[in-house]
Amino acid sequence: MRLVVIGTSHISPESVKRIEQTIREQDVQAVAIELDAQRLASLFNQETKSDWRMIRKVGLQGYIFALIGSYVQKKLAKHIGMQPGDDMRAAVRAARKQHIPLELIDQPIYITLRRISQVFTWREKLRVFADVVRAALFPKRELKKRGLEQFDLKKVPSKDVIAKLIKDLRERYPSLYKVLIEERNQYMVRKLREIAPKYDGLVVVVVGAGHEEGMLELLKQHTKKQSSSQHSKMPER
Numbered sequence: 001m002r003l004v005v006i007g008t009s010h011i012s013p014e015s016v017k018r019i020e021q022t023i024r025e026q027d028v029q030a031v032a033i034e035l036d037a038q039r040l041a042s043l044f045n046q047e048t049k050s051d052w053r054m055i056r057k058v059g060l061q062g063y064i065f066a067l068i069g070s071y072v073q074k075k076l077a078k079h080i081g082m083q084p085g086d087d088m089r090a091a092v093r094a095a096r097k098q099h100i101p102l103e104l105i106d107q108p109i110y111i112t113l114r115r116i117s118q119v120f121t122w123r124e125k126l127r128v129f130a131d132v133v134r135a136a137l138f139p140k141r142e143l144k145k146r147g148l149e150q151f152d153l154k155k156v157p158s159k160d161v162i163a164k165l166i167k168d169l170r171e172r173y174p175s176l177y178k179v180l181i182e183e184r185n186q187y188m189v190r191k192l193r194e195i196a197p198k199y200d201g202l203v204v205v206v207v208g209a210g211h212e213e214g215m216l217e218l219l220k221q222h223t224k225k226q227s228s229s230q231h232s233k234m235p236e237r
Contacts, residue, residue: 001195001196001199001200001201001203002201002202002203003192003202003203003204003205003219004022004026004202004203004204004205005205005207005212005215005216006018006019006022006204006205006206006207007156007162007207007208007209007210007211007212007213008087008156008206008207008208008209009087009155009156009157009208009209010073010077010084010085010086010087010088010208011073011076011077011080011082011083011084011086011087012082012087012154012155012156013080013082013086013154014154014155014156015086015087015090015156016086016087016090018156019087019090019091019094019204019206020090020094022204023091023094023095023098023100023204024094024098026202026204027201027202028095028098028100028201028202028203028204029100029101029199029200029201029202029203030100030101030102030103030195030198030199030203030204031091031092031094031095031100031101031102031103031203031204031206032102032103032104032105032191032192032195032203032204032205032206033088033091033092033102033103033104033105033106033205033206033207034088034105034106034188034206034207034208034211035088035104035105035106036104036106036107036108036109037104037108038108038109038110039106039109040088040092040104043085043088043089043092044089044092054110057110057114058110058113058114058116058117059113059114059116059117059118060117061116061117061120062112062113062114062115062116062117063113063117065113065116065120066109066113070084080154087206088206091204091206103191103195103203105187105188105191105192105195105205106184106187106188106191107183107184107187107188112179112180112183112184115179115183116175116176116179116180119175119178119179120175120176121175124172124173124174124175124176127172127173128173131172156209157209159213162209162210162212162213163213165210166181166210169181181210181211181214182214184211185211185214185215185218186218188207188211188215189215189218189219189222192205192215192219193222
């Protein structure tokens, strides 16, 4: 199995174009996407309802986090005439149009949200509150402080910007970084390894840009371990 990993912005038209072009122009055997079955269904169903069963399943903190995240993404996407998740919709539609198998590689969303409820500390909650207030009152100052004053929502952030955002997340919200980035990177790489025997050609992997480098590093480590293991098993001459 050969991989092409596309790191996207979930609200970027640039991401949509790159995904569609890659799937259309390459000889693709499968498309692996950063979704689970529940999120895939919700992407194409705008009437999903929240209820107390969901809160009991994932915990109140995880549920509130999901609501806030959804609200922020919708506001940003509306600003540039997009909808949250347009990158994943593009990948799904392009794959279905060409009758290419879809592989859902992300951790089930209820597990991710439940983990947030379990590990989110009071210190981090206070930091979130303070950061949200500062961003609302002084948006330009906060963007400048983080070196993001030239940030273009229509484009996928550069690798340097992504690295800085990931570093900030890890330092200010270590538990969120662990759940949202680290644990999901590990899960998605395991899923890719599980599906590898099914394909001997090109698999396009569509994930958020914040996952790209971490997943590539984990895949590289696995390849090295495999190579080392195979070498150690070779008979001596």
